[in-house]
Amino acid sequence: MAIPLECLSVIIPIATIINHIGLDGFHRHLADNTSHDNYLYRIGAMNPMDVELIINSWQEQGFRPTGRRRGELYWKDLCVVDAHGPTLPCNWIEYNPGERIVRLKGKD
Structure with a gap:
């Protein structure tokens, strides 16, 4: 699966979220400006200030x-x-600029 991107997107592996704050913590973070597949979680933002707050x-x-x-x-x-694409090197995602999606590297 893949995650569609918005203007600015903060991408986090779901496994990382669960390791840090647990499955309940992950569920508490689900909101209107988020999406996820089986591997990645995305929070959308419209400007760099919002990204910094996230x-x-x-x-x-x-x-x-x-x-x-x-x-x-x-x-x-x-x-x-x-x-x-990624604003710094990020070795765990694959970015598809034509479709404006990301996926966890090695996963469909």
Whole structure:
């Protein structure tokens, strides 16, 4: 399956959410501006300020949004995707620009 993208999308693997806050926590986060498939959860945003608020909210729950590998910043527990794809390297999603969708790497 795949997740359709909006203007700005914050993508989080469902397994990461469940590992951090449990299945009940995942269900509490479902809202009108979200969607999910079997592997990924998406929160839509219209501007960078909203994305920052979304990231901060998840960070307060113990998520590590980014990491560094060989000095390069990358998305770790979540990933921000805009019209051009992930805004930082993100090795766990596949981005399809033609269809404006993402999927968990290796999953249909």
